[in-house]
């Protein structure tokens with residue numbers, strides 16, 4: 001923790017979301033870190049702060065304007081996902097193509113369903129979404145949330 005002038009850029013709803021946002025900021029070239037819970041905040045600030053119940057993402061105050069664009073973009077996509085009823089997962093990315101073992105047909109599932117079992121739209125057999133990744137798209141598309 002070596003920020004010159006730390007600023008709490010984002011109050012996340014979960015540790016997972018905090019790390020997601022932190023990753024977005026880091027990806028945009030913005031120094032960022034996650035403060036996960038009360039105990040860590042207490043250690044970092046000498047235990048002098050009131051309790052903070054939500055994980056936060058901290059950045060340099062000088063990076064606020066740049067971070068604001070990233071966070072605004074994230075919020076818009078998060079809102080879109082919530083509106084679409086896909087708030088069960090924070091995973092984003094291109095659709096996952098699955099080849100059904102039963103009927104051999106390919107179908108696409110939202111990236112948010114990565115790692116879940118869905119039914120084939122053609123024959124209704126169960127298919128593992130994302131189970132056969134590891135070829136193209138694995139490096140950039142399949143982060144552990």
Ligand SMILES: [Zn+2]
Pocket residue numbers: 100101102103104105120121122123124125
């Ligand atoms: Zn099928």
